[in-house]
Amino acid sequence: MSFKSLVKLENALFRNILSPKNKPLIFKNPINFEIKQDERWAIIGPGKTQFLKVLSSQYIAEHPLSLTYPFLDKSQWPSEVIQFLEFKGALPTAHLSARYEFFKDEFDQTTKDFVLGNSINNYHKNPIDYNHVQNIFESLKLNGLEDRWAMGLSNGQTRRSRLAKALIKKPRLLIIDDPFLGLDPKATELVSEVLKALPPNPYVVLGLRYQDELPEWITHLAIVDETGILHQGSVDNLTVHLESVRGDAHHWNKDRKSKIQKIDNIKRTFKTPPKETTPLLEFKNVSVSYRGVPILRDLSWKVLSGEKWHVRGDNGTGKSTLLSLITAEHPQSWNSSILMYGIPRRTGKQSFFDINETIGFSSPELHAIFPNNRTFYETITTGFVVNGFIPPLYLTEKQKERIEIYLKNFDVTEETRNTKFGRLSISDQKLALFIRAIIKNPDLLILDEALSVMEDTRIQQCQELLKHYPGAILAIGHLDSEVPTTDRYIRLIKPGEYEVGTK
Numbered sequence: 001m002s003f004k005s006l007v008k009l010e011n012a013l014f015r016n017i018l019s020p021k022n023k024p025l026i027f028k029n030p031i032n033f034e035i036k037q038d039e040r041w042a043i044i045g046p047g048k049t050q051f052l053k054v055l056s057s058q059y060i061a062e063h064p065l066s067l068t069y070p071f072l073d074k075s076q077w078p079s080e081v082i083q084f085l086e087f088k089g090a091l092p093t094a095h096l097s098a099r100y101e102f103f104k105d106e107f108d109q110t111t112k113d114f115v116l117g118n119s120i121n122n123y124h125k126n127p128i129d130y131n132h133v134q135n136i137f138e139s140l141k142l143n144g145l146e147d148r149w150a151m152g153l154s155n156g157q158t159r160r161s162r163l164a165k166a167l168i169k170k171p172r173l174l175i176i177d178d179p180f181l182g183l184d185p186k187a188t189e190l191v192s193e194v195l196k197a198l199p200p201n202p203y204v205v206l207g208l209r210y211q212d213e214l215p216e217w218i219t220h221l222a223i224v225d226e227t228g229i230l231h232q233g234s235v236d237n238l239t240v241h242l243e244s245v246r247g248d249a250h251h252w253n254k255d256r257k258s259k260i261q262k263i264d265n266i267k268r269t270f271k272t273p274p275k276e277t278t279p280l281l282e283f284k285n286v287s288v289s290y291r292g293v294p295i296l297r298d299l300s301w302k303v304l305s306g307e308k309w310h311v312r313g314d315n316g317t318g319k320s321t322l323l324s325l326i327t328a329e330h331p332q333s334w335n336s337s338i339l340m341y342g343i344p345r346r347t348g349k350q351s352f353f354d355i356n357e358t359i360g361f362s363s364p365e366l367h368a369i370f371p372n373n374r375t376f377y378e379t380i381t382t383g384f385v386v387n388g389f390i391p392p393l394y395l396t397e398k399q400k401e402r403i404e405i406y407l408k409n410f411d412v413t414e415e416t417r418n419t420k421f422g423r424l425s426i427s428d429q430k431l432a433l434f435i436r437a438i439i440k441n442p443d444l445l446i447l448d449e450a451l452s453v454m455e456d457t458r459i460q461q462c463q464e465l466l467k468h469y470p471g472a473i474l475a476i477g478h479l480d481s482e483v484p485t486t487d488r489y490i491r492l493i494k495p496g497e498y499e500v501g502t503k
């Protein structure tokens, strides 16, 4: 049986659609690459996202015929039949607390509406195949969530819904960057099995981080950096190269080490909070339910000043809900069984602003709603304002100096510093939100998937910085490689069941 190629690149060079002619090439080395129909590829390395965008026809090829999709009919336009899916956490809501409110009226989208999306509007052109939809909901274990408010879905549930939404459009080729980020181990296995069974409808290409475990069904790899493809071929032939990339021998790792060491310079901006004997935070038998369905029940927990906690639990067990109670984003936060500095939460006693004065946070919900028109620099300045989305009119010399120390030691270029949030790479968006969270030296730093999807070097820079952070940290993240070093954990199991321990 002869196989047609899915995609073929011959001496191909690319430029950004939006940038002028003189802007640099996406990869400086010409690309020669081919995927056959019976091969299952994963793309790995610091250039993976750009490479996946090249494959999904998002850049302009210098010579139009240097990028072709031989398996497509002449009538099929690549941009219409190739889906590129990248990691986005929560769905954007009107404001942060909206996610934890109740499904309100008929204008609020259900999960089913979200997944079907434009397919409903295009119904006359492309009637919806409800059997197909049913199968997708079943295979991704979304049954039971169809009629739920889409904004209320947990991050893991949202991620599976986004995958369902992409599949319902019946693409011919599905290109997914970081398909397993934010998923717990069971959901990872489930999504991997679903992706394995998809080809030929659609074919699938994955972008993975070099430390990720390769799904056993991946047959071929390309290792890509900023210059182009370093190695490509069958998994068996590439194991040696993959080991060298993972180990210390590789040039990225040497470069990375010096960048990580540089981060130590930021430590001098930290201030040590006074050692208190009263817990910074205390939950006394706290319960939360949505329309009678319990999420947290009788949860008791103490966090002392400077402690570093990992908040664990499978998708949907209530981790984000727990953290939203602390930041008073959650409507059920005004509860006298939640105490900060020994003071019970009561309306009238403390305001949202008092509570957040000493808290810094970054989360997928914040990422989803952060205004696209603030520059990287302005994004950081909003960290000095409680619930800040608008840059403050005035910054003290000390505040300006502190921002400069961060920018310099994180090697943020002049161009990035002035780029608007919406135009930054997802990794730089996350970095801006991370610096925004820490810039005022909060007593409590909440990092909900704050480092996920950053480039590897960025993750390690943040981890290095956080090792020295004197304030308390609460971190959520399914992979140890993307959370800061912590020495304690709380694991949510199910309502009324949780575990607290030291690592």
Ligand SMILES: Nc1ncnc2c1ncn2[C@@H]1O[C@H](COP(=O)(O)OP(=O)(O)OP(=O)(O)O)[C@@H](O)[C@H]1O
Residues within 6 Å of the ligand: 099, 100, 101, 102, 103, 149, 152, 153, 154, 155, 156, 157, 182, 290, 295, 313, 314, 315, 316, 317, 318, 319, 320, 321, 322
């Ligand atoms: N407004 C709401 N209405 C109904 N259910 C909700 C609402 N908000 C959250 N939930 C549900 O509460 C559960 C807990 O959600 P939460 O986001 O806290 O989970 P999580 O542990 O952070 O999950 P993940 O690991 O996927 O991020 C989920 O099943 C979610 O769908």
